[in-house]
Amino acid sequence: MSTAAITVPVTVNDHENCPATSMLRRAGDKWSVVILSVLERGTYGFNELDRSVEGLSRRMLTRTLRSLEGDGLISRTVHPGVPPRVDYALTELGRSFLEPVRALGLWALAHQSDLEAARTRNR
Amino acid sequence: MSTAAITVPVTVNDHENCPATSMLRRAGDKWSVVILSVLERGTYGFNELDRSVEGLSRRMLTRTLRSLEGDGLISRTVHPGVPPRVDYALTELGRSFLEPVRALGLWALAHQSDLEAARTRNR
DNA sequence: CTGGATCCGTGCCGATACTG
């Protein structure tokens, strides 16, 4: 066996099935983090949420809420009656998820000037 | 002035221009984190990177590298000659960015069973 | 009030072929 340098192949396989990838996607999703952040302040109804986020269409609100509920990040509680009422709230898992998300947001704020400088330089 | 409960309007405006949003998008981007992670191991050439990530097309590799360079997360160094050689490497900013990204990935791993349970329950 | 259904523009992304 020679002692010559050996090139170790470093290949990334199947990264779409990595459990971390799906939550990175979640964090990068257009509306998820905004909705989760609003719900951090308390329980909201559907139209309350709709009015709380500028630019958010009802269609995407519905889809994002269903998706967040599917991941167990929020809870959905139906109160029958007239008018009907549905409450959305953070779960413990959702509240926990916001911690690393906020860490990433704080990183962005802390390095905002570096990023702006790089973007200007490479413009 | 009455002391009745006042509903404080909580509206999220202009979240597309939030500096944190762009980096959350970056983290959720399909290839950026994978490429940054590979570059954490050292300097790579273009085709080396291409071969290191399964499923990554040269087209998206080029686009992602340009984008990462634009944000100052990686550096691009051209070595003229035959054959030509271009080295890609993490910058300090890029290495720093991987910390909160990894924190989010670790969160996903730590809560993998919770997420899987929720997804099964809501199936 | 809380959605679902449909239409449709736009951009992401892979496949393929070509260049210096």
Place this chain on the structure above:
DNA sequence: CAGTATCGGCACGGATCCAG
């Protein structure tokens, strides 16, 4: 080796209308 150019499928996401 290190890209560029072009085509095309498909999913994201907004607008609008309909329903319980």
